[in-house]
Amino acid sequence: MFRRTLQGKLPQRSFFLFGPRQVGKSTLLGGLKTLFTVDLLDPEKQLTYIKDPTLLSRQLESLPRKGMVLIDEIQRVPKLLDVIHGLLEKQPGLNFAMSGSSARKLRHGAANLLGGRALYRTMHPLTLEELGKDFHLDWVLNFGTLPKIYTHLIQGKEDVAQDLLRSYVITYLREEIKAEALVRNLQGFQNFLDIAAAQFAEQVNFTDMGRECAVAYSTVREFYSILEDTLMGFIMPPCLKSLRKRMSHSPKFYFFDNGVTRAILGTLKTAASPLERGRLFEQWFIQEVYRMNAYGQKDWKLSFWRTGHGAEVDLVIERGREILCGIECKFKKTISRADLSGIDSFRGVYPKKPCYIVAPIEIPLTMDGIKVLPPHQMLEVLERF
Structure with missing residues (x-):
């Protein structure tokens, strides 16, 4: 219904997209062409990746080595960032779009923020x-x-x-x-x-x-x-x-x-x-x-x-x-x-x-x-x- 400022302007390389709940992050990212999507708002999926973050690497093995992977609410499983870091080094053609509604656990939990390999964007309520x-x-x-x-x-x-x-x-x-x-x-x-x-x-x-x-x-x-x-x-x-x-x-x-x-x-x-x-x-x-x-x-x-x-x-x-x-x-x-x-x-x-x-x-x-x-x-x- 509303055309968002970031529509058509998201980076082509890996990026974080942070914003409060319900500002439209998932809707915006839903317009991306992606190889694979992980929705960490799903309690079952969240628990699965908490137990075994390396599952993501195995899931991507059979997919093309070039394209965008979407991770929704990345702050819920910060250890996934270690896996993503490794994938970015091994597969330069792979990129990740990572959304989050809180940066606290990442900033204060010594999470791997990908060493500058991902750009940082924010999304806000309607302007x-x-x-x-x-x-x-x-x-x-x-x-x-x-x-x-x-x-x-x-x-x-x-x-x-x-x-x-x-x-x-x-x-x-x-x-x-x-x-x-x-x-x-x-x-x-x-x-x-x-x-x-x-x-x-x-x-x-x-x-x-x-x-x-x-x-x-x-x-x-x-x-x-x-x-x-x-x-x-x-x-x-x-x-x-x-x-x-x-x-x-x-x-x-x-x-x-x-x-x-x-x-x-x-x-x-x-x-x-x-x-x-x-x-x-x-x-x-x-x-x-x-x-x-x-x-x-x-x-x-x-x-x-x-x-x-x-x-x-x-x-x-x-x-x-x-x-x-x-x-x-x-x-x-x-x-x-x-x-x-x-x-x-x-x-x-x-x-x-x-x-x-x-x-x-x-x-x-x-x-x-x-x-x-x-x-x-x-x-x-x-x-x-």
Whole structure:
């Protein structure tokens, strides 16, 4: 139904494709011409390969020595990577497409990551461009853009979409966290997840969160690391190039999808307050930039800028050591002079850097040299960076 950004653009050589559950990885990879497929979501197959990873090598012996082999959910049997490594060395014509919904077991379990023989790609929920004419800002803010969820919204099945989002969170806790034994204290992690969701798009105070969750400061940091490794979101650090002593060093955390965020909070049936809608708009737009960076391989570094006096710009985009621009997100139809205060402070430090405000307006405008753009036009500008 949706044409994905990666469609027709996957590497011809071996690659990893990581992305959260239900973003469409299996559907995308299903379009590849493959010699052999291993679906590790199948419990029986998973157990078989856990017991004997070398079975894969034997299964491929009778097949052509050139082509693509698909391994779905590779993180469930990391030892398969040792077998794949050996096959890549012995059979240069053989390539592997390996998907995963969590990189944690591979990164932290000393798994063989194939020594640079496989490229790395990521997949995300639907982008504004992928949604095209089906884009509705209210749906995106309230229910996110996971393909299956959004399809139900298009079909007028909002209740089904809500049920699936609730199930998504339960499945994440049961299968990604509990079954993979990523934490010893599941209840502590669940308490943390509730608080993290309540504080999305805000600066993280690890000490205060630890106190609320009744866990150590270091445990809170580890829990955020788990969220990142299981692809539930990303940490965004402060921009510290100058005014270092005046800026806060606390990062922000953004979840990968607004619908999942609201499902964790239990607010899917509740109308979002104006303040929450503003934060959801900020989170969604930064998700869009994060996805553009990944899909376009732009090598951007994303951060936010904040002074000790509280002046803030939501998003700073850098490449290398160069700041490319600053962007403030405002969920307002009418922008006033007061809305420029954060950008004004930023321009005082970086007077030559372009600055923008992104807002849900229909007609672009300029105020004091600052362009105010609707989301799709702001993304078009960024595409050229």
